[in-house]
Amino acid sequence: MQHNFKPGLLPLKAEKDLRTLVENRSVYTMQHCELNVYETRQQSEKVRLVFDDMVLTTMLRGKKIMHLFGSEQFDYLPGESVIVPDHEEMVIDFPEANQENPTQCIALAVQADILQDTLNLLNEKYPKVEKDDSWKIDLSCFHLQNTLEIKTTIDRLLSISTENNAAKDVLVDFTLKELLIRLMQTQARKLILDSYHKNTSTNRFAFVVEYIKSHIHEDITIDKLSNLCYMSKPNFFRCFKREFDISPVDFIIQERIKAAKKLLKDMNVTISQACYSVGINNLSYFFKLFKRVEGITPNEFRKSLN
Template identity: 85%
Template sequence: MQRNYKTKLLPLKHEKDLLTLVENRSVYTMQHCELNVFETHKQSEKVKLVFDDMVLTSMLRGKKVMHLFGTETFDYLPGESVIVPEHEEMVIDFPDANGENPTQCIALALQSDILQDTMHLLNEKYPKTEKADSWKIDLSCFHLQNTYEIASTVDRLLSISTENISAKDVLVDFTLKELLIRLMQTQARQLILDSYHKHTNTNRFAYVVEFIKAHIHEEITIDKLSGLCCMSKPNFFRCFKREFGISPVDFVIHERIKAAKKLLKDINITISQASYAVGINNLSYFFKLFKRVEGITPNEFRKNLVANY
């Protein structure tokens, strides 16, 4: 839905400090997690890695090719994260790694108790809108583009973990819980976006997503969306943002920009036409929203398409 956000880069090890050129590992151990920073400075393939706990990995530099679950193979790039269950073997290729272009990745191994505590807190205090649903890490949605919220939380976690500060474990635990919540919200949003048509009869937010996509060229109000859910406007707004980590207003904006991007790939469609086609009738406002969501203007988006063609 959004562009992916890259986390801040960590300093690379000096060559003389590397113990190995392939997945050189630096470890920072806290009470409920272990932060591993891996660097690879040499092209290599079929490097195997296993953790005893569930791991959140995030790419900082370079490119990996990941092989997971026996059947999943994909490029792994900066601005992305991958969730790997405990005892699952990762097989990793480094097709482009060298001294001038190393890869760098973090792997955050999480003890099960902090994950269970966070899920229990959410399910007890902030249950999902649909009674049959519950908060959980869903491994069917294991490869994620970082949202701004995930990237900024990872940045704070890296800063706390790698600095010599007092009360480090307490600060890390608070940040870990926030990160887990952000991950679950992002997964919930992505799962609905990927398969909303399958759940319109059982999930009211899936029904809302279907309506937004079908009426993206029209005015869409919170009154209308809350009515579709048979909820008051304040309750709808609160529940939607709690479950997906984004307000319904911002969700509609992101869907409009996503639809506009598809139209802009057609060189026969003008920027004005794309703007009007997704329900934004003020061109300067369209430029403002596009820049806010994508980080670039519609003109720059088109130039990048031509450059990459």
């Protein structure tokens, strides 16, 4: 059965209808999803929008202020995504949109059946490490910073959706499932990072995260981490990567650079001191890792603080 994916626009009194604000709305309808690409060129407030299905929205350009769940309000910027449940009203401000600086975003409406198929696949074939945990879209973690993998998958989905290809629906379904999996992995990582200290006795990866953070200045080996989890080294590596979409080695590197950035904000701390304080014993290697993670050197990071 085909779903009607057209977004429901609530009647506005003195507020402007979204259709009068969007210079260009491109719509690509596939078997299990609909992709809307919006470009807004007029400043406005309290524009209301509702979809009949769960929606993944992603900012491409400009700025919005989002109002969700009655009380949540936050700036919505490029490189971020927001997951909105079905029939949930979005109230959107466009504080900077104009002809020269349009706000661009996408809204991907996803049918419930392909989401459920993806959840069933993960929970049956690739269950989480903790038996009382399961794969799900967690709406308590609805505002996400896109990872490189999420951005790449969204870009690929956009590309496939605009193709004239007889197998487009099949390709979209595969890519959509990949995107849903990467979103759930990103959510799982964010939820662990935000509340690891509360769950160290019930979640072994939360315990590992706490260990890494409290021993960031030391040599941290995968052997040590796998022993803490009572798992073999290959199984630990595989399960960590599967649940969080990042290897434990790369996670440790990111945590070291995160700790280094905090130290570098203190101008009395030298770059060398920051390097050695986060467990990296080679300054040139520290520069290489910092540039890989942050896209800039430690020196450039310091200059950006002024």
